[in-house]
Amino acid sequence: MNIPDWKDIYASKLVTAKEAISYIKSGDRVVTGHAAAEPTYLIDTLVDNYEMYENVEICHLVSLGEGKYTRPEMKGHFIFNGFFVSACTREAVNNGSANFTPGFFHEVPKLFRTEMPVDVALVMVSRPDKHGFCSFGTSSDFTKPVADCARIVIAQVNEHMPRTFGGNLIHVRDIDFIVEHSEPILEMQPANVGILENKIGKYCSSLIKDGDCLQLGIGSIPESVLTFLWDKKNLGLHTEMASDGIIDLMLAGVINNKMKTVEPGRSVITFVMGTKRLYDFIDDNPEISMNPVDYVNDPTVIAKNDNVVSINSCIQVDLMGQVVSESIGLKQFSGVGGQVDFVRGAAMSKGGRSIIAMLSTAAGGKVSRIVPFLDQGAAVTTSRNDVHYIITEYGIALLKGKTLKERAKALIKIAHPNFRDELRAEYERRFFEPYEA
Numbered sequence: 291m292n293i294p295d296w297k298d299i300y301a302s303k304l305v306t307a308k309e310a311i312s313y314i315k316s317g318d319r320v321v322t323g324h325a326a327a328e329p330t331y332l333i334d335t336l337v338d339n340y341e342m343y344e345n346v347e348i349c350h351l352v353s354l355g356e357g358k359y360t361r362p363e364m365k366g367h368f369i370f371n372g373f374f375v376s377a378c379t380r381e382a383v384n385n386g387s388a389n390f391t392p393g394f395f396h397e398v399p400k401l402f403r404t405e406m407p408v409d410v411a412l413v414m415v416s417r418p419d420k421h422g423f424c425s426f427g428t429s430s431d432f433t434k435p436v437a438d439c440a441r442i443v444i445a446q447v448n449e450h451m452p453r454t455f456g457g458n459l460i461h462v463r464d465i466d467f468i469v470e471h472s473e474p475i476l477e478m479q480p481a482n483v484g485i486l487e488n489k490i491g492k493y494c495s496s497l498i499k500d501g502d503c504l505q506l507g508i509g510s511i512p513e514s515v516l517t518f519l520w521d522k523k524n525l526g527l528h529t530e531m532a533s534d535g536i537i538d539l540m541l542a543g544v545i546n547n548k549m550k551t552v553e554p555g556r557s558v559i560t561f562v563m564g565t566k567r568l569y570d571f572i573d574d575n576p577e578i579s580m581n582p583v584d585y586v587n588d589p590t591v592i593a594k595n596d597n598v599v600s601i602n603s604c605i606q607v608d609l610m611g612q613v614v615s616e617s618i619g620l621k622q623f624s625g626v627g628g629q630v631d632f633v634r635g636a637a638m639s640k641g642g643r644s645i646i647a648m649l650s651t652a653a654g655g656k657v658s659r660i661v662p663f664l665d666q667g668a669a670v671t672t673s674r675n676d677v678h679y680i681i682t683e684y685g686i687a688l689l690k691g692k693t694l695k696e697r698a699k700a701l702i703k704i705a706h707p708n709f710r711d712e713l714r715a716e717y718e719r720r721f722f723e724p725y726e727a
Contacts (some may be wrong), residue, residue: 296418296421296422296461296462296463297422299422299462299463300418300422300462300468303462303465303466303467303468304468304469304470305467305468305469306469307331307332307335307446307469307471308335308339309467310332310335310444310467310469311332311335311336311339311444312342313410313442313444313466313467314336314343314346314409314410314442315343315409316343316344316345316346317344317345317346318346318347318409318410319347319349319406319407319408319409319410320336320346320347320348320349320408320409320410320411320412321348321349321350321402321408321410321411321412321432321436321440322348322349322350322411322412322413323350323412323413323414323426323429323433324350324351324352324429324431324432324433324561325351325352325353325354325428325429325431325476325561325562325563326354326428326429326475326476326477326478326561326562326563326564326569327413327414327426327427327428327429327433327451327475327561328350328353328354328355328414328476329412329413329414329445329446330355330473330476331446331469331471331473332412332414332444332446332469333355333358333359333412334358336359336412337358337359337364337368340359340363340364340367340368341367343367343368344366344367345366345367345369346367346368346369347368347369347370347371348368348369348370348371349370349371349372349373349406349408350372350373350374351372351373351374351395351398351431351432351625351627352374352376352563353376353378353379354376354476354477354478354563355378355476356378357370357376357378357379357382360378360379360381360382360387360388362387365387369387369388369389370382370383370388370389371388371389371390371391372388372389372390372391372625373390373391373392373393373395373398373625374624374625374627375390375616375622375623375624375625376624380622380623383622384621384622390622390625392625392626392669393626394587394626394628394630394631395431395432395530395583395587395626395627395628395631396583396584396586396587396588396589396628396631397584398431398432398583398584399432399435399436399439399582399583399584400584402432402435402436402439403435403439407439407441408436408439408440408441409440409441409442410440410441410442410443410444411433411436411437411440411442411443411444412444412446413426413433413436413437413443413444413445413446414426414427414445414446414447414448414451415427415445415446415447415448415451415460415465416447416448416449416451416452416453417447417448417449417451418447418462419453421461422461422462422463423459423460423461423462424445424447424459424460424461424462424465425451425452425453425454425458425459426454426458426459426460426580427451427452427453427454427458427475427569427572427580428451428452428454428475428561428562428563428569428572428580429560429561429562429580430454430456430457430458430560430561430580430581430582430583430586431560431561431582431583432582432583434457434458434460434582435582435583435584437460437464437465438460438464442466442467443460443464443465443466443467444465444466444467444469445460445465445467445468445469446469446470446471447468447469447470447471448471448472448473448475449472450472450473450474450475450569451475452475452569452570452572452573452574453573453574454572454573454574454575454578454580455556455575455576455578455579455580456556456558456578456579456580456581457580457581457582457585458580458581458582474566475566475569477564477565477566478533478563478564478565479565480513480533480534480535480564480565481509481510481513482510483510483513483514483517484510486649486683487510487511487513487514487649488514488517489683490511490514490647490648490649490681490682490683491511491513491514491515491516491517491518492518493647493681493683493685493686494511494514494515494518494601494645494647494681495515495518495519495522496686497599497643497645497679497686498515498519498522498525498599499522499597500522500523500524500525501523501524501525501526501549501597502522502525502526502549502597502598502599503525503526503527503528503549503550503595503596503597503598503599503639504525504526504527504528504529504545504598504599504600504601505527505528505529505530505592505598505599505600505601505628505632505635505636506529506531506532506535506601506602507530507531507601507602507603507627507628507629508531508533508563508603508627509603511601511603511647511648511649512533512535512601512602512603512647513533513535515601515647516535516536516539517535519539519544520539520542520544522544523544524546524548524549525539525544525545525546525547526545526546526547526548526549526550526557526595527540527545527547527557527558527559528550528552528553528557528558528586528592528595528598529557529558529559529560529586529632530559530560530561530583530586530587530627530628530631530632531559531560531561531562531563531628532557532559532562532564532568533562533563533564533568534564534565534567534568536557536568537567537568537571540557540571540577545557547577549596549597550595551594551595551596552591552592552594552595553579555577556576556577556578556579557577557578557579558579558581558586559578559579559580559581559586560580560581560582560583560585560586560587560628561580561583562580583628587628587631587632587635588631588635589631589632589634589635589638590635590638591635592631592632592635592636592638592639593635593636593638593639593642594639595639596639596640596641596642597639597640597641597642598632598635598636598639598641598642598643599636599642599643599644599645600629600632600633600635600636600642600643600644600645601644601645601647602615602629602632602633602644602645602646602647603615603646603647603648604646604648604659604671604672605617605618605623605648605652605659605668606659606660606661606664606665606668607646607648607659607660607661607680607701608660608661608662608663608664609660609661609662609694609697609698609701609702609713609716609717609720610674610694610697610698611674611677611680611689611697611701612664612670612672612673612674612677613646613670613671613672613673613677613680614664614665614668614669614670614671615629615646615671615672616669616671617667617668617669618665618668619665619666619667619668620666620667620668626671629671629672630671630672630676632644633672633676633677633678634676636678637676637678643678643679644676644677644678644679645678645679645680645681646672646677646678646679646680646681647680647681647682648680648681648682649682649683650682650683650684650704650705650706650709651706651708651709655706655708658705658706658708658709658713659682660682660701660702660704660705660706660709660713662712662713662716662720674689674697677689677690678690680700680701680704681704682704682705682706684703684704684705684706684707685703685704686704687700687701687703687704688700689701694721695717695721698713698717698720698721699717699725699727701713702714702717702725702727703727
C-alpha cells in the first residue's frame with residue numbers, strides 16, 4: 291500500500307483565498323474562528339466578494355475584527371448570528387439587521403453538531419509540525435469542535451499562530467482547503483485598571499486562599515485581581531479565557547497548578563486574548579493545556595477541582611441578587627459566555643466560591659448598578675439561586691444562604707452612597723418594616 295506523505299497531502303490542498311471561498315454557497319452556515327484566532331484574511335476575501343453570495347449566515351462568538359459582514363451594504367448577502375456580541379457586531383444586532391442566539395458557552399459545540407449543522411468552518415491554524423498536525427493556537431473553544439464537524443474546513447495557515455498543547459490539533463488530511471497567509475495575530479491590550487478597580491481586586495483577593503483553582507473573566511476587574519495574588523501559593527488555573535496577567539504569576543510559580551485534580555501541573559484554558567507577549571508565552575509551552583469549551587467549561591469537569599474560585603463581572607444586580615451581565619434593557623451588550631458555566635462549576639466544587647464583581651455605578655456615576663428592579667427587558671444571566679458573592683469598591687456581600695431581606699441589606703451596604711437612600715426606601719416598601727442596617 292502506498293500511503294501518501296502528509297507533505298504531499300498538504301501541497302495538494304493549497305489554494306488561493308479566492309478559490310477557497312468559492313466553495314462557500316449561498317445559504318450556507320459559515321462558522322469562523324474565535325477571538326484572536328479569527329482568520330481575517332479569509333473573512334476579508336469573503337466580504338470583498340460579497341456579490342457572489344445570498345443569505346450566507348456567519349456565526350461566531352467574540353470578535354476582535356471589524357465585522358465587515360454586518361455593514362448595511364451586506365444586507366441580503368450575509369447575516370450575522372452570534373452567541374456573543376462584540377463591539378463590531380453590537381450595532382447590527384441591536385438594530386435588527388443581525389441575530390443573537392442565547393446559549394451557555396459549553397453547549398455551543400453541541401449546538402453546531404445538532405440543531406445548527408455547519409456547512410463551512412473558516413479557521414486559522416499554525417504551520418504543521420513534523421507529523422502533519424496544525425494547532426488552533428490561541429483558540430480551541432468551539433473552533434476545534436466546529437472543524438471536526440463541518441462539511442468543509444478552510445484553514446488559513448499562519449506562521450505567527452502559536453502551537454499549543456492539549457486537545458487543540460488538526461491533521462492536514464482533515465482540512466479540505468489550505469490558504470497560506472501570515473499576518474500578526476489580533477491583539478487585545480490589557481484593560482485600564484484604576485483606583486476603584488484595584489479596591490475591588492483587593493476585596494476579591496481576600497477570598498482567594500493558597501491552593502485555590504481560579505477562573506477569571508474579561509475586563510479590568512479580573513486584571514486587577516491578578517495583581518493582588520503575589521502573596522498566594524500553589525494557585526491553579528482552570529479558566530475559559532486567559533490574558534497577559536497570568537504570565538508573570540506562572541513564571542514566578544505563584545500559579546503552578548500543583549493542587550489541581552484536573553490536569554495537575556498545567557493551566558487549562560479554552561482561549562486566550564492578549565498581546566504578542568501572551569501568544570509567545572503559550573507557544574510550545576507544556577504548562578498550557580488548550581482544550582475545547584465543552585470540556586473546559588463543562589460544570590461537571592470544573593467541579594472535579596477542589597476550591598474553584600470563579601471571578602466575573604456584570605452590568606446590574608437587583609436587591610434579590612439577580613445578575614444581569616449581557617444586556618442593557620432590551621439591548622444586547624455581550625453574551626452569557628462562561629459565567630454561568632463557572633458559577634455552577636464552582637458551586638459543585640468542594641470548597642468552591644463564585645464572585646460577581648463590579649463598579650457600584652455606571653455612566654460616570656449617574657447610574658447605580660445595584661437596583662431595586664432590573665431594567666425592563668434585561669436578561670438575567672446568573673440567577674438569584676446561583677449567586678454567591680457580590681463585590682463592589684464598597685465591600686463584599688455574601689448572598690448564598692441568605693434570606694431576601696438579608697440579601698437586600700447586604701447589597702445596600704455595598705451600593706454607592708448616593709443611591710442608598712432610594713434602595714433603603716424600596717426595602718421598606720417591599721418588606722413592610724423599617725430599614726435597620
